[in-house]
Each structure stands twice: as C-alpha cells, then as structure tokens.
Amino acid sequence: MYEALTPVSEMLSRNLDMLCHQPLLVCGLLEDDLPGLLAAHGPAPRVFTTDFRYFQWLSSHNDMQPEFGAAPTATPAAGLLLLMPKAKAEAHYLLAACLPLLPPGAPVFIAGDNKGGVKAAPKLLAPWCEQVNKVDSARRASLYQAVLSRPAPAFAADDWVGRYPLEEEHLTVCTLPGVFSADHLDAGTRLLLNNAGALHGRVLDFGCGAGVIGASLLKRNPGIELEQIDINALALAASRLTLAENGLQAKVYPSDGLGEVQGHFDCIISNPPFHAGLKTFYDTTETLLCDAKRYLKPGGSLLLVANAFLPYPDLIEQGFGHCETLAANGRFKIYRATA
Structure with missing residues (x-):
C-alpha cells in the first residue's frame, strides 16, 4: 500500500544531507516509508499523522512509534517537515500545532506536489520565518526551506x-x-x-x-x-x-x-x-x-x-x-x- 516512494519523497531523497542533520517532526500527507528513508540516513524522525490507516501501516513496518491524533503531543522537536496536505486550511492548522514545539533557529521544511498547493509555502511560513527558500524541484514536486525566526504562539485547538x-x-x-x-x-x-x-x-x-x-x-x-x-x-x-x-x-x-x-x-x-x-x-x-x-x-x-x-x-x-x-x-x- 505504501511501499513505493511517491514523487515527493523521491525528490526529498536527493536532499537527505539537509534533512537528516536533526530528528525532524514529520507530518502532513504521508503516503510512503519516507520516515524509514530518513531514519536510514540519520536520526529517526518523529512522525505525527492524522491518518489512521497510515498510522497502522507505519507502526507495523518499522520500529518507530508514530503519533495518531488531532494534534501532536507537546514534546519539543528539533525541526519540522510538513508534507503539504490537500487542503490549505489543514496546512495552516498543522503548522499552528507543530511550530510551537520548535525552538527559534530550528529548520522548517515544506514539500509537496506542485499541483497540491506547495507553492504557497512562503505565505504559509511568513508569520514565523524571515526568509523561505525553494531549495529543490523535481518529479513535479518542490521543497522549501526556512528557519524559525519568531516563536510560534502556543497551539489553541478551540481557535480552529x-x-x-x-x-x-x-x-x-x-x-x-x-x-x-x-x-x-x-x-x-x-x-x-x-x-x-x-x-x-x-x-x-x-x-x-x-x-x-x-x-x-x-x-x-x-x-x-x-x-x-x-x-x-x-x-x-x-x-x-x-x-x-x-x-x-x-x-x-x-x-x-x-x-x-x-x-x-x-x-x-x-x-x-x-x-x-x-x-x-x-x-x-x-x-x-x-x-x-x-x-x-x-x-x-x-x-x-x-x-x-x-x-x-x-x-x-x-x-x-x-x-x-x-x-x-x-x-x-x-x-x-x-x-
């Protein structure tokens, strides 16, 4: 079901040196074993998913303990990789839920299909990041990178x-x-x-x-x-x-x-x-x-x-x-x- 890498993950596989400096919090549209790929080349990522099917699959296919729920647990994270979800409103929500877990200076990455809204990454990150750079584009997918320059406010679920x-x-x-x-x-x-x-x-x-x-x-x-x-x-x-x-x-x-x-x-x-x-x-x-x-x-x-x-x-x-x-x-x- 999730065995083959998606075009987005194939593009990300060209950037493992950049992505594997620290254990990233990975969330969003997870459709393959990208977490396993990251773990094979650096510290194992922390995976948060709202998709129960993916949660079950990843739990049974490697040693990771993914989180399933409406928001990640309030454990600090070293960096974030958001795989762009279909709905832009959900991307806003996931960033609001995850960015408060990061310290200032932490890396933030957004990746996704070029037809799936990933081009909105600079606007999505503008409230918290001074500069957002497009660092790769291949297989009709793109990767954006930024550094958290302003602390994100604590996540308030009721606001959403x-x-x-x-x-x-x-x-x-x-x-x-x-x-x-x-x-x-x-x-x-x-x-x-x-x-x-x-x-x-x-x-x-x-x-x-x-x-x-x-x-x-x-x-x-x-x-x-x-x-x-x-x-x-x-x-x-x-x-x-x-x-x-x-x-x-x-x-x-x-x-x-x-x-x-x-x-x-x-x-x-x-x-x-x-x-x-x-x-x-x-x-x-x-x-x-x-x-x-x-x-x-x-x-x-x-x-x-x-x-x-x-x-x-x-x-x-x-x-x-x-x-x-x-x-x-x-x-x-x-x-x-x-x-």
Whole structure:
C-alpha cells in the first residue's frame, strides 16, 4: 500500500544531507516509508499523522512509534517537515500545532506536489520565518526551506473549530480544517438525511466526517445506539465536538474501513469518501459494499449516498443480491440494500 516512494519523497531523497542533520517532526500527507528513508540516513524522525490507516501501516513496518491524533503531543522537536496536505486550511492548522514545539533557529521544511498547493509555502511560513527558500524541484514536486525566526504562539485547538447551523434539525455542526463538509451541509448528505426514514437499534455512521449524519440521526431517533468511525483524526475530533455541542452521545473511534468494528448492526449509513490526497479514491467504499452484509443483523440495511455516475449499484448487488434506489436528483442517488 505504501511501499513505493511517491514523487515527493523521491525528490526529498536527493536532499537527505539537509534533512537528516536533526530528528525532524514529520507530518502532513504521508503516503510512503519516507520516515524509514530518513531514519536510514540519520536520526529517526518523529512522525505525527492524522491518518489512521497510515498510522497502522507505519507502526507495523518499522520500529518507530508514530503519533495518531488531532494534534501532536507537546514534546519539543528539533525541526519540522510538513508534507503539504490537500487542503490549505489543514496546512495552516498543522503548522499552528507543530511550530510551537520548535525552538527559534530550528529548520522548517515544506514539500509537496506542485499541483497540491506547495507553492504557497512562503505565505504559509511568513508569520514565523524571515526568509523561505525553494531549495529543490523535481518529479513535479518542490521543497522549501526556512528557519524559525519568531516563536510560534502556543497551539489553541478551540481557535480552529468552525460552526454552522443545521436549521432543519436544530443542530450545530462543529468542524475542523480539512474535514469534509467543513462549512456547510453538502447536497448529498442532505438528500441522504431526507430519505433515511426512522431507524432503530445499533447504527454505524461509516466515514463520519464532522458528525452531521450521526448527530441528525440521534436527534430524529433518540433511542438508537450510534457508533461513528472515520480514518481521519480531525474528523473524529469534529464528530466528538458536534456531539458535545448538541448534548448527544455516541461511540466515536478510528477504523480503516470496517477493520476496528465489532458485532452486527441494524443499519450502516454512509456518505462514503470519494477523494484521498490528490487522487480519486474508491477502495474504501468498494470494500464496504463487499463486506457490509457480514456486519448487519438479519433484516439490517445498508444506506448509502453516492455520486450518480459511480458504479456502486453493481457492487451492492454483488454483496447483497439486490440494490434499491430510494431517491435521486441530478447529481446524487440514495441506495439501500437489506441483509
């Protein structure tokens, strides 16, 4: 899954002398064994990731102990390497969380795909660094280097929480940078909620994002036992905040697909992930559609919203033997299948 070096890491491999003077704190869009490459040529880096899949993979493939969560632990770091995430807002967030751990004079590096926002590195670092230099460019990727010249203020997680109302449900949604549906309810989720109907028993919100679906279901069906899973730590944190903001309760935990899920459900409901990094991403949803029936009680249902052009009905039929289209508009369709 993460075995081959990405073009960004291949470019970084030309700069190991610069990157391996000190144990760097590495975070952002980690998609390969760049930490292992750095460790082989210098002091082992400290790795912080918001991606549970990557956390599990790296934990099992070398002796490092990566950190998984919405922010790194408050342990001082000697330098920082940020691999540019897809969302610029998330890059701002990660810098705000990590730079306070560095002393003045510490090196700061930002690397990424040239089409992925890395060219914004000078602006991103301007509040804390006098000069930001582009030190390499290859494989359609670039590396920027700077020195921390002004101490970064202590990280305050609450400053990064956004909120917007769901007036129909009388709910407030809490969001964090980079989390899906960060500042408004997307049209697909609205269509799903409008067609979910009454639910009962044990319900799984798969790929919970900011917790919109789960909170809405709890408000409409207060008797359900809700579990919310996501691969992204910022999404999990946002879901917990949304629940707390609205006086609701659910079990929220990280899971790569259904890997950490136990037992059987009366309903699995999802607006599943469609993009990962800079690439269109279907694998997680395809696995869900193939495996969901094994996690449902007899008579339990899978309820899904998806872009109308995606070939999900065929996959649902392969897993369940049937697929019902509950609703559709010009862009989205709601699918249901029963175990």
